[in-house]
Amino acid sequence: MGEGRRAREQSAGTSPDTRFPRCESRRKEVIALAQIRLDNVSRSFTVAGATLPVLDAVSFDVPSGGVTAVLGPNGSGKSTLLRLIAGLIAPDDGSITIDGLAVADADQRVGLVFQEPRLLPWRRAIDNVAFPLELAGVGRAERAERAARLLDLVGLSAFERAYPHQLSGGMRQRVAICRALARDPQILLLDEPFSALDALTRERFNAELLDLWQRTGTTIVLVTHSIAEAVFLSDEVVVLTDRPGRVAARVEVPLGRPRTAAALDSAAFSRAAATIRSHLSGRADDLAAHEAAAAPIHDVLERAGAPAWFDPFGGGV
Amino acid sequence: MTNLKRLTNALLPIVAAAVVFLAGWKALVVIANYPDWFLPAPEVVAQRFARAWLDGTMWRHASATLVEIGLGFVVGAGLAVGVGYLLARSRLAERLLSPYIVAAQATPVLVLAPLLVFWLGTGLLPKVVICALIVFFPVAVATMVGIRSVDARLLELGQALRATRSQVVRHLELPAALPQILGGMRVGVTLAVIGAIVGEWAGADRGLGVLINLARGSLFDIPLMFATLATIAGIALLLYLVVVLVERALVGAWR
Numbered sequence: 001m002g003e004g005r006r007a008r009e010q011s012a013g014t015s016p017d018t019r020f021p022r023c024e025s026r027r028k029e030v031i032a033l034a035q036i037r038l039d040n041v042s043r044s045f046t047v048a049g050a051t052l053p054v055l056d057a058v059s060f061d062v063p064s065g066g067v068t069a070v071l072g073p074n075g076s077g078k079s080t081l082l083r084l085i086a087g088l089i090a091p092d093d094g095s096i097t098i099d100g101l102a103v104a105d106a107d108q109r110v111g112l113v114f115q116e117p118r119l120l121p122w123r124r125a126i127d128n129v130a131f132p133l134e135l136a137g138v139g140r141a142e143r144a145e146r147a148a149r150l151l152d153l154v155g156l157s158a159f160e161r162a163y164p165h166q167l168s169g170g171m172r173q174r175v176a177i178c179r180a181l182a183r184d185p186q187i188l189l190l191d192e193p194f195s196a197l198d199a200l201t202r203e204r205f206n207a208e209l210l211d212l213w214q215r216t217g218t219t220i221v222l223v224t225h226s227i228a229e230a231v232f233l234s235d236e237v238v239v240l241t242d243r244p245g246r247v248a249a250r251v252e253v254p255l256g257r258p259r260t261a262a263a264l265d266s267a268a269f270s271r272a273a274a275t276i277r278s279h280l281s282g283r284a285d286d287l288a289a290h291e292a293a294a295a296p297i298h299d300v301l302e303r304a305g306a307p308a309w310f311d312p313f314g315g316g317v
Numbered sequence: 318m319t320n321l322k323r324l325t326n327a328l329l330p331i332v333a334a335a336v337v338f339l340a341g342w343k344a345l346v347v348i349a350n351y352p353d354w355f356l357p358a359p360e361v362v363a364q365r366f367a368r369a370w371l372d373g374t375m376w377r378h379a380s381a382t383l384v385e386i387g388l389g390f391v392v393g394a395g396l397a398v399g400v401g402y403l404l405a406r407s408r409l410a411e412r413l414l415s416p417y418i419v420a421a422q423a424t425p426v427l428v429l430a431p432l433l434v435f436w437l438g439t440g441l442l443p444k445v446v447i448c449a450l451i452v453f454f455p456v457a458v459a460t461m462v463g464i465r466s467v468d469a470r471l472l473e474l475g476q477a478l479r480a481t482r483s484q485v486v487r488h489l490e491l492p493a494a495l496p497q498i499l500g501g502m503r504v505g506v507t508l509a510v511i512g513a514i515v516g517e518w519a520g521a522d523r524g525l526g527v528l529i530n531l532a533r534g535s536l537f538d539i540p541l542m543f544a545t546l547a548t549i550a551g552i553a554l555l556l557y558l559v560v561v562l563v564e565r566a567l568v569g570a571w572r
Contacts, residue, residue, distance in 0.1 A: 122571045135488070164571070
């Protein structure tokens with residue numbers, strides 16, 4: 001509890017910069033400690049008057065300093081899960097804590113990388129990275145220095161002055177990761193960050209991400225729908241079911257660190273991937289059941305998509 | 318060398334269009350044998366134009382008009398950005414204000430101008446008000462549309478970074494809507510010229526609108542009237558160019 005409060009004060013302060021050099025040792029000390037804890041978290045959305053359950057009683061925890069992957073088919077509520085952990089939306093039910101403290105509205109202990117870079121097109125790369133610091137009132141010189149250091153960390157020093165439209169898709173996503181790290185969060189949440197990139201670039205960026213993680217010591221939670229990616233990057237894979245998302249399984253990845261591309265060909269990798277696939281396909285194979293489960297949702301979406309002026313007096317038939 | 322070539326390539330069609338226009342004008346005057354008091358030839362207008370600028374007449378009136386346009390534009394566009402933002406973000410404000418804004422826009426300035434001069438006198442104020450009124454609508458609508466079309470994902474980024482309301486406005490919404498707002502200003506600035514001239518027609522002792530009235534009335538100097546028209550067109554072009562340059566400086570680099 002005391003540890004958690006201290007960590008929170010640290011992240012709330014304006015000069016948390018001191019974390020970088022000692023984070024390496026910190027990670028080793030507390031690696032087994034649960035940092036993020038989700039307890040029976042449910043969330044649904046109301047789409048055009050119909051309730052669409054997205055997550056149903058999801059519970060798992062994320063150890064401090066580790067990499068946890070959340071894997072699931074499209075529409076299993078993975079992005080919603082990240083938004084809940086980031087405090088952008090609140091759960092309907094259940095609780096989410098970081099270091100024992102409930103997640104607050106837009107929690108500043110968390111840095112979020114969206115599915116797309118979401119850079120401000122009118123700002124240069126370095127000013128995009130410095131943007132969170134600017135909002136927090138960090139002085140010009142300090143934020144420029146920190147942003148430059150982060151860009152250097154991902155090998156983009158030469159592109160500090162470039163506008164987003166002058167960068168490649170991969171470069172933009174790396175800038176976005178730097179921006180998420182700007183306030184030195186304890187936790188980095190990544191929402192399929194490289195999904196827009198081709199397979200080869202993606203593999204390279206995943207290796208870079210591990211390298212970055214090793215150097216910053218941030219806890220990483222990453223959402224993906226690629227089994228290989230989940231296994232390669234993480235210590236544990238949380239497998240979600242089809243909508244509404246429930247935890248189907250939690251699979252430990254018995255691969256050592258640091259990992260290289262060679263890990264992709266190891267037996268342990270294949271075994272972990274096979275285990276995960278069995279948890280995923282356990283449902284998908286049963287086509288009839290799958291379709292039956294999907295039908296009501298399909299119905300809801302159909303209704304949501306119908307323009308209001310088709311039936312201005314309500315949905316009753 | 319390539320720079321020079323590019324410049325010539327850019328200027329060539331502009332010059333060509335001007336030559337064709339002037340030649341057509343001249344040909345019309347020659348063929349139809351129009352007298353100067355009906356349609357003066359281009360060179361007659363050019364001479365009168367030069368003389369009016371050299372003896373200070375034109376500048377005396379043009380400077381008054383420019384002040385009216387400048388003040389009117391700043392006031393009108395400034396208010397319009399604020400109100401446009403309000404319209405975009407508040408359903409209530411839209412319901413309260415939009416009928417009056419549309420009605421004000423639909424009321425002909427020609428009708429409004431004498432009334433404003435009657436109420437506010439023949440000084441600077443009524444012209445500034447007319448210019449501001451006429452600039453207001455396109456800029457307000459452009460701002461409203463621009464703010465409404467700001468990417469919701471950028472706003473979510475602001476939420477994730479705990480941006481305050483004013484930070485969201487300054488750092489996300491206004492920069493994102495700036496291209497549209499400037500588009501509205503392009504339209505607004507040319508309309509402001511019309512506003513100033515109409516305001517001067519309704520009652521003033523200085524300004525290009527006054528000079529047109531003088532030229533076609535008591536002076537019966539039709540070439541001067543055309544020279545004044547040319548000045549007005551030149552001012553409109555110049556102001557439009559200024560907005561385009563501002564646009565280029567502000568959003569040119571990142572678009």
